[in-house]
């Protein structure tokens with residue numbers, strides 16, 4: 170019997186990690202770090218045969234260098250992006266060291282989308298495009314003849330940079346699905362509406378002579394937002410002001426250019442015709458604090474660590490604005506801003522928040538309707554396991570899948586041990 174043990178990403182977003190035990194082997198799907206407290210999954214790495222990684226976000230790959238793994242499977246862009254995530258982690262949290270990164274890099278085996286790979290003697294894998302960030306994958310595993318689909322983080326619609334998530338799988342016995350926006354309350358406005366909101370908010374601040382801070386993750390949403398802003402500036406609908414970004418963003422945005430084959434066809438064509446879809450980006454230095462209006466796009470997305478912290482002092486000035494563009498986990502500065510904090514304390518001294526705080530969910534995740542559409546497009550599984558959502562979202566999606574699609578569904582807690590197939 171194949172057993173799944175859930176080490177993280179249960180009733181939470183953070184440290185996603187599922188252990189799969191078969192008669193002959195043991196693998197991990199993802200091995201993430203909790204972005205709010207740098208928490209790691211509680212696992213014994215000695216008998217793990219391999220780790221398969223869905224994508225290069227901290228909550229899916231951040232813990233890997235802390236452990237000693239024999240083999241790590243991911244695709245080429247994920248390997249490159251992951252290296253960046255690990256480097257940032259070394260400088261921010263000191264959970265592991267530079268040598269640990271090297272040791273992990275040495276055991277990476279890369280796989281392309283739709284290429285079949287033997288992971289262990291009784292587990293085969295194919296990666297499919299998950300539409301969430303560059304290189305993001307849904308993992309389709311053949312475990313001794315039974316089929317598991319681990320969606321990873323998915324986006325079911327095409328975006329400015331990526332294709333929509335693939336749904337053309339062969340039969341599925343069990344699905345493990347994300348539930349970031351798994352409750353019926355999580356229905357998001359259309360992309361176009363969000364883009365318009367973002368541009369209106371930026372224009373308002375720039376017209377008042379202020380600065381806009383946009384905290385982002387280095388990968389994914391940041392490139393989407395940069396493309397949107399660049400398009401509006403080029404068309405004249407948004408006034409041209411300097412756009413400052415930080416080092417790791419320069420690097421990852423450059424990587425998007427290098428992996429144009431992995432992007433949606435429109436942007437791939439632009440890049441191949443030598444049109445830079447990201448426009449003119451400037452590496453931020455002291456000039457960011459000058460009096461001129463500007464846009465600052467900086468990591469980290471939940472305002473928990475990263476260069477964005479040094480720009481929070483700008484919020485003393487009521488003319489300036491911070492635009493949160495994604496999910497803010499509990500316990501992060503981003504979340505406290507979202508909940509109306511009157512001051513924040515990125516370093517020793519508290520900073521009063523006088524500037525406007527706006528949230529525009531420019532998410533790289535499928536919303537509730539999108540998750541249901543995804544479930545209806547794929548071959549119907551016999552069983553659904555819901556992860557990667559806060560408690561209410563995870564339980565809501567499990568309930569919806571059971572009620573509307575008649576597929577038995579559950580949202581395991583951390584430490585749960587379940588038979589993977591019926």
Ligand SMILES: [Zn+2]
Pocket residue numbers: 224226301322
């Ligand atoms: Zn992700």
Ligand SMILES: [Zn+2]
Pocket residue numbers: 182226228229322557
């Ligand atoms: Zn995630």
